[in-house]
Amino acid sequence: LPPRDRGERAFIARWVRPVEDERVLVGPGDDAALVRPLAGAEILTVDALVEGQHFDFDLFTPAQVGRKAVEVNVSDIAAMGGEPRYALLSLSFPAHAPEERVEGIYAGIYQAAERYGIRVVGGNLARSPLFVLSLTLTGEVDPARAATRSGARPGDEIRVSGPLGGARAGFLLLRHGQDGFESVKRRHLEPTARLDLGRALAPVVSAMEDLSDGLSTDLHNLCEASGCGAVIDAERIPVADEVRDAARLLQEDPTTLAVQGGEDYELLYAVAPERAAGLPGFRIGEVVAGHGVRLRRGGREEPLPRGGWDPFA
């Protein structure tokens, strides 16, 4: 860098990559990006990762932070059955942050974006006393094939796309400095959106949502949006063997990790039984008339309140 050229523009020149795409008329570096209109309906979502709240650099590499920022947004697109398209990164960080952190975050964002064919068409840089990444992602979907949270009907099966509790167990293992359990820790550090599965499920299911806040909270959301209730079986909630092992070591109840843990980024969906044959995932319960969520466990049934980590509670 020329010595007199170390300002914001130089930062952008170093980190932000130009976009070559015939649908992108104006990429990074102008007042705004300009892209050709989509054929389908447009999905719009934003998610933020705040240092000290969602990640710490003593647990995450900068590239993991960048990849996670993309994955959690792709997960929202997946839950609607769409395909991700364009991203905007609003990043703020301290003046004396090590250069490698910013560089690594951008590297991680571009790695994940490339995997999904996402074009990072713009963004914003600002100063703040800590790292805050706010990533906006657009997606495209045929509205006739999109899923929302609001279509579940009594009698539908409730299903999840994969085992739960791993992300929370991974976080606890990392925080306790526990050796081993690398695949469990990766569920926290390296979540992966269920994009292909979301696209396949969306035209078939009656309602879908990604599991970001924890099964109990997310299932309440789905039921409230759909105007119905749900009963789920503790014994049917899938938990991976290594998560059970980790739970034993951590003296945690594996079902609690799975129900309250959050950040698993699996898909939660309701589907009419006659359409459920052959769908991937695990049937954990059913939609019922009324409202509220109940958990069957050891022959008893009791209310399952919203739970999980809610920083606003």
Next chain:
Amino acid sequence: LPPRDRGERAFIARWVRPVEDERVLVGPGDDAALVRPLAGAEILTVDALVEGQHFDFDLFTPAQVGRKAVEVNVSDIAAMGGEPRYALLSLSFPAHAPEERVEGIYAGIYQAAERYGIRVVGGNLARSPLFVLSLTLTGEVDPARAATRSGARPGDEIRVSGPLGGARAGFLLLRHGQDGFESVKRRHLEPTARLDLGRALAPVVSAMEDLSDGLSTDLHNLCEASGCGAVIDAERIPVADEVRDAARLLQEDPTTLAVQGGEDYELLYAVAPERAAGLPGFRIGEVVAGHGVRLRRGGREEPLPRGGWDPFA
């Protein structure tokens, strides 16, 4: 609020307003928003306001912070000649922030959004030790009528849409606790995007940009994007009388406030002389072959480096 219902969902229910719009298929509250495709090309932009960097609550009311977050984004849409459409708000704030602050920020955002017909279709809430607002805004424009930074040609006039330096003077007056000068202070506290003007100018101009970082920096950006240089006249840069009065009191050079100040959110544009007749604004110089920006002042001409407030310098 029910006592057990004070979490994120309750916050959202209190602050986030549902959207009634036939083009919005899914509004706030699902995994993501879903909107019908635009007819024209889509503009995508994001800007962040960070507490302590861009605003402080001892100078700004919360509603002013919210309105400014919208206006600075609308200004980017204006600079492309587009119309704003959909917004996503990513907001993080401290656990013990006074409720009125969050409420006031939302109120300000909805006030400004309503003025422009913007639908706030989604967002994200998170915790952080300070307020960070990252607002994403989409817009719509016929690509044949859109302006970018990159079309200026030697011989073009360089023009600005209104007087400059007010926002910086207003900030300094506020910081010094100076009485009076309310209209100058409002240039800092209550910026207004030049939306109608941007739409009118975009099909006529060769290049356009909004004045957010300061004339010197923004003109360098426009020249670099266009592959040309520029010469401007200090005597022609419009400065309002009350800003000159404020400058005298502050012992600041009014031309420096106008050239380096930033945040005026006027439009800077280049236009062929034969197309300039009758356009609003002030001619301050001309585009020349080569590169770099030069300032004529008192019969002399000297390089005008990038300047203004660059938090990354």
